[in-house]
Amino acid sequence: MSATILLVEDEEILRSLLVEALSLLDIETAECMNADAAIPLLEGPNAFAFVITDISMPGTMDGLDLAKTIWARWPHLPVILSSGNRVVSHDQLPTNASFLRKPWTLDQLHQAVSKHLPK
Structure with missing residues (x-):
């Protein structure tokens, strides 16, 4: 099933790798370098299946701040x-959230993404 996600990653090489890996899963990506750039995309007309965000990023918000904003404004968006370098335990997250530790394998990425794909 095709889906579009928002990818928020400041490292260009990793962002490109993620876009390529996600395309193998038939997932289209809108991408940006930081949380500040992500908010306008989330407020726009695009409907995203979910968001993948790095936690440590430059800008006025890090990825955890972005996630908290998403949970407050779009509570059903995974x-x-x-x-x-940071770990978030699954019991600290809402049910529609996951944590993926870097470096991840393609298998681990697939498992995390599959959990949030629309049925």
Whole structure:
């Protein structure tokens, strides 16, 4: 099933890798470099199946702040948080959120994404 997600990742190489990996799962991506750029996309006409965001990013908000904004404004929009230097336990997250630790494997990415794809 085709879906469109919002990918928020400041590292260009990792963002490109994620876009390529997600395309193998028939997932289209809108992408941006930080949470500040993500908010206008979320407020726009696009309907996203879910958001994948890095936690540590430059800008006025990090990925965790972005996730909290999403949960407050769009409570049904799933969020996958990802980080290599911060850990968020699953019991700290709403039911429609996940944590994906970097470095992840394609299998781990697929499992995290599959959980949030529309049925």
